[in-house]
Amino acid sequence: xxxxxxxxxxxxxxxxxxxxxxxTLIIIAFGIMALVGILTAIDSAIYxxxxxxxxxxxxxxxxxxxxxGARGRDTKRGEPFTYSQSIKFKERYQFPARAALSIWGTGTxxxxxxxxxxxxxxxxxxxxxxxxxxxGFTMNQGRNFTAREALQGGNIAILGNDLVEDLFQGRAxxxxxxxxTAGGNKxxxxxxxxxxxxxxxxxxxxxxLVPLQTAKRYYDTPETNYNIMxxxxxPSRIEAAIGEATVLLRNVRGLRADxxxxxxxxxxxxxxxxxxxxxxxxxxxxxGIALITLLGAAIGLMNIMLVSVTERTREIGVRKALGATRxxxxxxxxxxxxxxxxxxxxxxxxxxxxVGNVVTLLLGGSFLFPWLWITIALITCTFxxxxxxxxxxxxxxxxxxxxxxxYE
Numbered sequence: 217x218x219x220x221x222x223x224x225x226x227x228x229x230x231x232x233x234x235x236x237x238x239x240t241l242i243i244i245a246f247g248i249m250a251l252v253g254i255l256t257a258i259d260s261a262i263y264x265x266x267x268x269x270x271x272x273x274x275x276x277x278x279x280x281x282x283x284x285g286a287r288g289r290d291t292k293r294g295e296p297f298t299y300s301q302s303i304k305f306k307e308r309y310q311f312p313a314r315a316a317l318s319i320w321g322t323g324t325x326x327x328x329x330x331x332x333x334x335x336x337x338x339x340x341x342x343x344x345x346x347x348x349x350x351x352g353f354t355m356n357q358g359r360n361f362t363a364r365e366a367l368q369g370g371n372i373a374i375l376g377n378d379l380v381e382d383l384f385q386g387r388a389x390x391x392x393x394x395x396x397t398a399g400g401n402k403x404x405x406x407x408x409x410x411x412x413x414x415x416x417x418x419x420x421x422x423x424x425l426v427p428l429q430t431a432k433r434y435y436d437t438p439e440t441n442y443n444i445m446x447x448x449x450x451p452s453r454i455e456a457a458i459g460e461a462t463v464l465l466r467n468v469r470g471l472r473a474d475x476x477x478x479x480x481x482x483x484x485x486x487x488x489x490x491x492x493x494x495x496x497x498x499x500x501x502x503x504g505i506a507l508i509t510l511l512g513a514a515i516g517l518m519n520i521m522l523v524s525v526t527e528r529t530r531e532i533g534v535r536k537a538l539g540a541t542r543x544x545x546x547x548x549x550x551x552x553x554x555x556x557x558x559x560x561x562x563x564x565x566x567x568x569x570x571v572g573n574v575v576t577l578l579l580g581g582s583f584l585f586p587w588l589w590i591t592i593a594l595i596t597c598t599f600x601x602x603x604x605x606x607x608x609x610x611x612x613x614x615x616x617x618x619x620x621x622x623y624e
Contacts, residue, residue: 223551223555225548225551225552227555229524229528229552230552230555230556230559233520233523233524236520236523237520237556239516240513240516240517240520240556240560241556241559241560241563242560242563243509243512243513243516243560244509244510244513244517244556244557244560244561244564244597244600245560245561245563245564245567246509246564247505247506247507247508247509247510247512247513247564248506248510248560248561248563248564248565248567248568248593248596248597249564249565249567249568249571250502250505250506250509250568251502251503251505251506251564251568251589251592251593251596252564252565252567252568252569252572252586252589252590252593253502253567253568253569253570253571253572253575254498254499254501254502254505254572255499255502255572255586255589256568256569256571256572256573256576256584256586256589257571257572257573257575257576258498258499258502259584259586259589260572260573260576260583260584275447275448275449275450275451275454276350276445276446276447276448276483277445277446277448277454277457277458277461277481277482277483278443278444278445278446278481278482279297279305279443279444279445279446279461279465279479279480279481280294280441280443280479280480280482281293281294281295281296281297281441281478281479281480282294282477282478282479282480283480294478294479294480295469295478296439296440296441296442297441297442297443297444297479298442299432299436299440299442301442301468301469302317302442302444303317304468305444305461305464305465305468306344306444308464308468309446309460309461309464310460311448311456311457311460311461312448312449312450312453313446313447313448313449313457314346314349314350314446314447314449315346315444315445315446316343316344316346316347316349316350316351316444316445316446316447317343317344317346317347317366317428317442317443317444318341318342318343318344318347318428318442318443318445319341319342319343319428319431319432319435319436319440319441319442319443320339320341320435320440320441320443321339321340321341321342321399321426321431321434321435322339322340322399322435323337323338323339324336324337324338325338325339325340325398325399325424326338326397326398326399327375327379327382327383327396327397327398327424328396328397328398329383329384329394329395329396329397332382332383333383334379334382334383334422337422338379338398338422338423338424339422339423339424340398340399340423340424340425340426340431340435341423341424341425341426341431342425342426342427342428342429342430342431342432342435343361343366343425343426343427343428343431344361344363344366344367344427344428345360345361345362345363345365345366346447347425347445348360348374348409348425349447350445350446350447351445352412353409353410353412353420354409354410355407355408355409355410356377356388356408356409356410357388357389357391357392357407357408358374358388358391358392358405358406358407358408359406359407360374360407361374361406361425361427365427366427366428366429367428367429368427368429369427369428369429369430369432369433370427370429370430371401371402371403371404371426371430372403372404372405372406372426372427372430373396373398373403373404373405373406373424373425373426374405374406374407374408374409374424374425374426375391375396375405375407375408375409375424375425376409376419376420376421376422376423376424377408377409377410377411377412377421378411378419378421378422379421379422379423379424380408383396388408391405391408392405392406392407392408393405393406398424398426399424399434401434403424403426409421409425446461454483458481458483461481462477462481465477465479506596510596510600513557513560513600514600514603514604515604517553517556517557517600517601517604517605518604518605518607518608520556521549521552521553521604521605521608521609522607522608522611524549524552524608525549525608525611525612525615528612529615530621532545532612532615532617533615533617533619533621534621536615536617537617537621542613542614543613545609545612545613545615546609546610546612546613547609548609548612549605549608549609549612549613550601550602550605550606550609552605553601553602553604553605553608553609554597554598554601554602554605555601556601557597557598557600557601557604558594558597558598558601560597561593561594561596561597564593565590565593565594568589568593569585569586569590572584572586
């Protein structure tokens with residue numbers, strides 16, 4: 217009896233006991249769907265973040281006030297970086313690098329041009345002349361702010377690509393030198409950014425950039441934090457750059473020698489590593505859910521196979537009487553169990569890939585076909601089939617052919 221014939225007999229058995237086989241198959245499918253779906257969604261989200269953070273490369277780092285709990289429960293939250301502190305840092309930082317300053321203005325602005333307007337959810341950022349390059353944006357039309365404009369202000373703006381789509385029918389050249397209203401203030405458009413896409417449902421293309429001093433005039437409060445990003449010219453010297461920045465930041469913040477840093481520095485190339493580390497528990501939860509579901513499916517499959525052995529006792533006797541060996545019978549029932557598991561696995565993989573990518577697309581990621589998790593799922597299904605079918609197959613192989621032929 218060859219392998220192909222074993223497959224055919226297994227399929228005949230599934231059709232003969234379609235209800236029991238289908239129920240077990242569905243349980244297996246849900247276990248595999250949980251495994252593949254959750255892991256696919258996690259991987260897709262990480263890849264999306266990786267794509268959207270890759271423009272930062274390995275040569276940038278961010279400076280932020282230390283957050284609550286960043287160094288233990290008793291650590292006091294760091295004070296925001298003021299405009300004066302951020303400017304002093306930028307002016308005094310002599311390392312071969314570019315310090316970029318920015319400020320969050322508002323996230324609820326409506327941008328209006330002529331009789332067209334956007335939804336009231338457009339963020340406005342105040343930025344300096346280094347921000348666009350440090351963040352990995354490129355100009356589509358127009359120009360960047362000059363250092364003088366960033367320091368002295370002016371009602372000029374740079375638009376994200378999506379805003380050009382909404383207000384100028386996608387014609388970037390038409391937006392240059394036009395007067396728009398954003399957040400209740402009028403600006404002349406001097407530049408348009410190329411599209412960068414989105415990350416985790418946060419679009420990089422729906423934003424208005426204005427000079428840093430302009431945003432300070434309109435949006436500065438005592439709680440406002442001025443963000444500092446440093447792009448190092450030589451990525452191999454980023455640790456030295458961080459060390460020099462730390463010394464200067466302590467001086468700018470007025471920290472004594474016995475005081476700990478009230479700020480934290482994060483390298484851009486470590487962000488994905490942090491995210492992956494934090495998703496470890498989600499991965500373990502997905503595996504746990506899948507294993508629990510597959511355990512129930514394995515028990516159900518073993519029960520089906522035991523019932524199948526009992527119902528087909530006479531058939532087994534006939535096969536042995538015609539020359540089938542114990543190995544042939546053992547192989548037949550193991551193949552049957554594996555076939556049922558693989559059918560459930562294929563259904564679960566299809567559902568898992570679908571569910572995982574739907575979640576990812578809702579979060580702003582891109583489609584991913586998880587070859588690794590599919591391979592693991594198929595191997596797992598094979599293992600579950602062998603484990604569930606081994607005992608019933610051994611019972612079938614041990615049946616006495618004479619007694620089997622007498623069985624009614």
